[in-house]
Each structure stands twice: as C-alpha cells, then as structure tokens.
Amino acid sequence: MAGSTVTGPTGAAPAAGERSFGDATVAAAMIDRLLHHAEVISLKGDSYRLKDRDLGQVPNDDAA
Template sequence: MGLGIRACQAGHRVAFATAAQWVTRLAEAHQVGRLSEELIRLGRIPLIIVDEVGYIPFEPKAANLFFQFISGRYERASVIVTSNKPFGRWGEVFGDDTVAAAMIDRLVHHAEVISLKGDSYRMRGRDLGRVPAANTGE
C-alpha cells in the first residue's frame, strides 16, 4: 500500500483492491457484456495494486477473468501483486497449473520480485504465546 501512496503523491493514478474484489468487478462486467470495455478502462490506469492473491482460491471462471486482467496489462501498465503463497503454489490458488504459470510468466518478466520473511507487521509487538490474565473483577 505504501508504494501506491507514493505513486499517488508523485501524481500517478492508482487503483487498489483485493484479488477477490477485482474478480467480482470483472465478473459483473462480464455478466452484462462489458468485460472488454472494463479491461480497456482498467488498462488506462498506470498502476493497479492487487492485494491478497492466494487467500481465497479462485473458481475456474474467476481464474480466467483474472488471467485476462493480468495479461491485458502485460507490457502496457504496471501492476503490484501481494500474495501469501509462493509462486510454486499458485496452481492451487487458480485451480490450474498452466494458467498459474502463464500468469506468473507475465507478472515476473519485467518485475522486481520482493519476498518478505518474518512476522506480519500487524502482529508486531504482540505476545501471542502469553495467556491473557484472568479478570478478577476487583
């Protein structure tokens, strides 16, 4: 999200949503026969951020829509993708190793891949191994 904010501060247009939200948006456009127009419109946004790829597995139709989305941006516009899954497990996410490999190929071709290790920043400073003290009511 920080990269998106910096891009906005530099005057770039940015769109941010979770993978599930992007797929819902694309599915709705597809249902009303406007998928092509929606992909063209999204292609005009210089930076799109897709958060949480891998948290929820994609149905085959959703995986196809998402592939079209990524493929349409390939070598045309920037995309940032966050995921809790290594690329080797994206076949599980998209339900098809071939679709996952084709998508990864497009994403990493001109990419800077950053792999973060360690605890989530959301969990920083929390002692999850400690049992909370009982409330005695006094």
C-alpha cells in the same frame, strides 16, 4: 501497467495456484506474465502487522 505496483503473499504453496485456477500451467503462465519485466523485492524480517500481537496466548472461549 507502466508505473503500477502489484503485491502478493509469499507464503502461498505452489499447489495454491492449481487450486485457484484449476491448472498449474495457467497459474505459472499468469505469474510469469506478471513478473516478466518486474523488479522483485524480497523483504525479510519480523512482520510489522503482527508486532503488537501476543502470539503466545491461546484464545479463551469462556471470556465471551
């Protein structure tokens, strides 16, 4: 995997690994294997994906 890029969500709860893989130990081992020689970059700030969305509005079901 030299030169590869792997990205993942940061908002996942630790229990999500147990639900996904059936075992927290297996999930932790997989994450450890991915990050062993990795450079981890943590980005902070507003989501570019959500910048144009109006998060204050509640969807109206009658508008269909």
